[in-house]
Amino acid sequence: MKTNKRPSYSLLLLILLILSLSLTSVLADSHFEGFDAEDDVVEDESLDLESLHKLTDLPLTQSDSSPPSKTTHLSSSDSLSDPDPNPNPNHPASKPSSPTTSFEYWDEDEFEGVPVQHPPPETQQTTENATPDQNLDPKTTQESKTGPISKKPSSYLIEIVSVTFLIMFLINYFTGKRENENLALAWAFKFATKDSIFEKNFSLLGVGDGDDSPLLLKEGQNVFKFYASGRRYCSGLLATMELKSRHDLISRLYNLVVPCKDEITFEVYMNEDAMDHVVFAMAKKKAARGMQKELMDLNRFAGLMASPTGGKKWVPDELGVISESKEVAGDMITDAVLEQVFGEKAFEKYGRGFISMHFSDQHLGAHKKVLMFKFSLPDADNMTDMTRLVALVPYYIDLIGRYKLSPQARSKTDAARQKAAQEAYKELQNARQEALQRKKAERKKMMEEAEAKLSAESIRKREAKERARQMKKAMPRVKMTRGN
């Protein structure tokens, strides 16, 4: 931060100096254009006053514009054609101006309370002191001599802060972008290259087609997508990595207060014939309750399961299970899964990155039968930590692909789905009817409006006719006859 501030500060100062200089030169030129020599003296007066303001700290702004060297140069050149026999080219450095000439053009109303005289050498000194930074290169100091700055450095606080912030933002953009890309590539390298989990399970990897298609699709700076297809039971898998907004300094600062995680979501689109009636979800207790309320299919078909009693191995207490029936829950949480990831001991070790999973055959959207897994990503160096979690994905694809409900459970779920379908159909019909009615009403309204318009027009026409008739009546009758 400190290393940034210094050069940016001096750079800013340089820019401002150049700006003010260019302005003053333009102004000085415009001042002398078409004016007679008396203006010269006034200009010199203002110069003198300027040095006075410096000392007295009066907020008069008039004096900032005229650089001393310029003025002398101009006045000397002007003195060649000067009609005034007694010009007073006062230069502060060479000769102090006499009080009489000073007050000749003195507007007392305007410069009240300004001290009458002061020694000119101090002017030079103050201009030199006005440059706040001693480390400026010689060019800058020279410029500051010619164009004095009356503003204090503290008045540039906004500029300094914002320019520094912008520079830091830019640096952070590139470093954060690189960080996110590295994380995504580390994931892809671990799980989607040769001899990795996805390569062994899917025949097509990557978002393009062809053999060497890119594995990851980048959306924005913090969203990466990975696609795989060509496996039994499912038509495709889409993994979406939503990383922290590391490229955005403001979000980064915000995340210091409200921490968030890098997340990866797997969506597996199951084949229509490969998934029985399964509605199942699992997440941390609190999140599970939220999911049960918010997600339509869970809300409609499933409820929170109490952990079974009777010594059966089950998921740890911190996890909440939402399921359509006890049977489904029992069949989804198999012994293998409990042993590998979701058992008490294994979950502590391998399940840290687990956020939620959600299987449903009643999913809203283009695909109805969807398995969703949500995990948090570890660091780029510790990608191995989530190997077991990722291995859950193909495991559950196979498990659900082969799964068949028992007949009695099946009849129950069938009834529930039929009911839901009926309701949906009814709703659809209602909506359609409503739309029809609305259309009818609209048409009626339009017809009425048109009629009203028409009738208004006809009334107006009739009135116009009437008026014409009245006029005709009021006019004196003049008959013309042809001569001869």
Next chain:
Amino acid sequence: MSSHNSSSANDPRQPSSAKPFVPPAVSPQDLPVDYSGFIAVVFGIAGVMFRYKLCSWLAIICCAQSLANMKNVETDLKQISMAMMFGIMGLVTNYLGTGRPGPKS
């Protein structure tokens, strides 16, 4: 787990059923709202109207954030460029307009 399969019979892969990736079409209405772009426009206009340079600087910073978070180049660039224009205009009027020591004072 099913990540190990040596024999071809146990291979879950089915190259015949592979479908290439089709990016889901997202309508412009579904895109997340670009708050920083909106704030940038507001600050930019305030900066120009009230000649308040802090507003203009904030507008520029919000522009930078919006630019960094841009997802769809075509639609977002319009708003951002507008905000940027306002921000720069505010700065120009602040530093070149009022900084001029005019004869009126």
